[in-house]
Amino acid sequence: MKGAARWARRAPLLPALIFTIVVTQLPFVATLGISLMEWNSLDPENRGFAGLDNYVAVFTDSGLRSSVWTTIVLTVTVVLVSLILGLGLALLLDRKFFGRGAVRTMLIAPFLVVPVAAALLWKHALYNPDYGLFNGLLKMVFGEDGPHVEWISDMPLVAVEAALIWQWTPFMMLILLAGLQSRPPDAVEAAHIDGASSFQIFRYLTLPHLRQYLELGGLLGSIYIVQNFDAVFTITSGGLGTANLPYSVYQTFFQAHDYGRASAAGVVVVVGSIIIATFALRVVSSLLREEARS
Amino acid sequence: MMLGLLAWVCGLIFVAPVAWMVLTSFHSETDAATSTPSFFAPLTLDGYNTFFDTNPWPPLMNSLSASVGSTLLVLLLAVPAAYALSIKKVEKWSDVLFFFLTTKMLPVVAGLLPIYLVAQYTGMLDNISFLVVLYTSMNLPIAVWLMRSFLAEVPKEIMEAAALDGAGLAVTIRRVVAPVAMPGIAATSLICFIFSWNELLFARVLTGVVAGTAPVYLTGFVTSQGYFLAKVCAAAVVVSLPVLVAGFAAQDKLVQGLSLGAVK
Numbered sequence: 001m002k003g004a005a006r007w008a009r010r011a012p013l014l015p016a017l018i019f020t021i022v023v024t025q026l027p028f029v030a031t032l033g034i035s036l037m038e039w040n041s042l043d044p045e046n047r048g049f050a051g052l053d054n055y056v057a058v059f060t061d062s063g064l065r066s067s068v069w070t071t072i073v074l075t076v077t078v079v080l081v082s083l084i085l086g087l088g089l090a091l092l093l094d095r096k097f098f099g100r101g102a103v104r105t106m107l108i109a110p111f112l113v114v115p116v117a118a119a120l121l122w123k124h125a126l127y128n129p130d131y132g133l134f135n136g137l138l139k140m141v142f143g144e145d146g147p148h149v150e151w152i153s154d155m156p157l158v159a160v161e162a163a164l165i166w167q168w169t170p171f172m173m174l175i176l177l178a179g180l181q182s183r184p185p186d187a188v189e190a191a192h193i194d195g196a197s198s199f200q201i202f203r204y205l206t207l208p209h210l211r212q213y214l215e216l217g218g219l220l221g222s223i224y225i226v227q228n229f230d231a232v233f234t235i236t237s238g239g240l241g242t243a244n245l246p247y248s249v250y251q252t253f254f255q256a257h258d259y260g261r262a263s264a265a266g267v268v269v270v271v272g273s274i275i276i277a278t279f280a281l282r283v284v285s286s287l288l289r290e291e292a293r294s
Numbered sequence: 295m296m297l298g299l300l301a302w303v304c305g306l307i308f309v310a311p312v313a314w315m316v317l318t319s320f321h322s323e324t325d326a327a328t329s330t331p332s333f334f335a336p337l338t339l340d341g342y343n344t345f346f347d348t349n350p351w352p353p354l355m356n357s358l359s360a361s362v363g364s365t366l367l368v369l370l371l372a373v374p375a376a377y378a379l380s381i382k383k384v385e386k387w388s389d390v391l392f393f394f395l396t397t398k399m400l401p402v403v404a405g406l407l408p409i410y411l412v413a414q415y416t417g418m419l420d421n422i423s424f425l426v427v428l429y430t431s432m433n434l435p436i437a438v439w440l441m442r443s444f445l446a447e448v449p450k451e452i453m454e455a456a457a458l459d460g461a462g463l464a465v466t467i468r469r470v471v472a473p474v475a476m477p478g479i480a481a482t483s484l485i486c487f488i489f490s491w492n493e494l495l496f497a498r499v500l501t502g503v504v505a506g507t508a509p510v511y512l513t514g515f516v517t518s519q520g521y522f523l524a525k526v527c528a529a530a531v532v533v534s535l536p537v538l539v540a541g542f543a544a545q546d547k548l549v550q551g552l553s554l555g556a557v558k
Contacts, residue, residue: 012374013390016434019371023431024397027405027412034407089304097298105542106305109312112541114492116509117530121315124518124526131523133314136331166311171552178553213553227401229495230509234516246495249403254499259407266404273399 028270035263042257054264064248064265068272071226071244073157078164079221083214085165086172091202093173094180104177111170119234122163127151127235156240160231168225172217179213180206222276226269245269319527326523341524345532352504353511354533360422360497360507361490364429368437368486369479371430376441380448391442394435402432402495413500420502428496433486440485440551444478445471481551484544488537508533 038050058064093104110118126133129150138146152159183206191201229246232238238247249269252262317333318326319342325335379390409428410419418424448471456466494509501510512533515526541548 009378012378016371016375016438017390017393020394020397020431020434023427024400024405027408028400030408030411031404089301092297092301092304095297095301097295097301099298099302103301103305105545106309108541108545108548109309109538112488112534112538113312113315113530114509114512114534114537116492116494116512117534120512120515120518120526120530121311123516124523125315125318126311131327131329133311133331136329139330166308170308174549174552178549216553223398227403229402233494234513237516246401246403249406250495250499253407253410263407266401266406269401270404273401276399 031263031266034259035267037260037263039259040257041259050260054260055268057261058264058268061261063243064245064268066241067243067245067248068268070157070242071246071269071272074161074164074228074242074244075222075225077161078168078225079218081161082165082168082172082221083217085169086217087176087210087214089169089173090176090180091206093177107173108170110166111168111174113167115167115230116234118167119163119231122159122166123152123235127159152236153240156236156242160235160242163235164225164228164231168221172221175217175220176210176213179210183209226273226276245272315527315530318524319531321524323522323524326527341528342532344522344525345528350508350511350529350532353506353508356422356501356505357491357508357533358536360425360429361487363422363426364433364490365483365486367426367430368433369483372434372437372441372482373479375438376445379438379442380445391439394438397431398435406495406499409496410499419500420505422501422505424500425497425505425507428500429486429490429493432493432496433489436489437482437486440482441475441478444482445475447478448474477547478550481544481547484540484547485551488541491537 035054036050036052037047038053039047089107093100093107113121124132129135129148132151134151135148138149187205188201191205196204227246228244229250232242232244232247233250236242238244238251243251245265246269249262249265252258252265256262320337320339321332321335322338322340325332326341328335413419413421413424452470453466456470461469492509493507494513497507497510498513501507512529515522515529518526
């Protein structure tokens, strides 16, 4: 009877759990299997066990190695810069001023543009050297002899990063703003009365309170930026040293048709993500523990 | 005062690319492709007309059915799960929550090939229902997390009181749980809808002629040249419109949802 009651409580959980395991975990197990095989769909006769050959290939392939580095640089830069900008904007928006609602709406806009559309916007309407807005504005300010920048070919990775930072800063701002607005106002007021400076209040009251929110923003941002495909695919098509791991894996699958090697690269992405996740989960686990306590 | 002004400047800088996209979409192709920005060029619907001449309705409808379908399926699976995890505590509930979150950290590319092969062997390539299943798996973990924290806010005392007063489960859910949980469920649905509507990688790999979604359709413009700038901007505006409208309309819910209710 007791067991039946326990099952009645667990039963509502099972459909979601089973669905998630079947659709997300089984494919990864299959990827793990394929990564140990020699399997190129253009050469179906030579299918067989390859051992660790694909992994050796992944680590000796300079293209894949550089896409590991690109993924790290891209993720760290975008997450850090958009967190810092988002924090600044959240602090600005936390004050009362004329038209605050309108400014918040303007700041949210980039986050609400479909990622591919945003990437197309940056590639064609902003970065294009001949008719894009950036060079157009430079021309308006400095005249015909002003600087003429080939934004994408001169600074490909920065171009991708800028577009992503523009999209993700609003996300960080929203999370941090929610954090600021949940801050107990009495404590700030008391500190003011006790003669604490604005900086002291920020350093010793606001920042510790925001820690969880900063961590949450960093965690969610990293999860999505590590996996970014849309911006890299659209703005540079992975060229000029901007191919990150998701793009490289995609390319190995569907252009080189090397299933074995692409799977090995996919597994490497997962291992990298686990390293980030272990670090990040410790952060979230502190969130969970706190909640369990209350 | 100065800081308010600074906030306005930042707001204008961030919204400028979006405004430029909308403005360009209403310019003629010649005006759009000038090297000096044509802020005051006459407005026209030519960009939209040429865009709609290419018949974007099938991809837009595909996106709509994939997003709505998977959002409904997510609700169907996540509400009971969140209920089990919040109102009636399952032992080791935090382990279960952890598991859901870790699936979000499994990069999409790590399962892409097997998923592609399964679709190929079962004849589900280029089929919207297959996307619905994948988008559901993509959003389910986040939805369970969000809804658990929203459902946890339902005061247990009121539920117990209702039970003591002889209210059945249906009545309790309708009168007590639903009013507290509905805003959270709405926020979760909105977030799931946006993520599904935006998704590109799965859609690009698994769909083609029949089931291509709006983002896949947009990739057709990746190598567009300047002569089509107004059309590209019109396309970007149209595809982003549902998300922009829903997002602006539900800003507060979006904020609540994105902060995951996890840190309260």
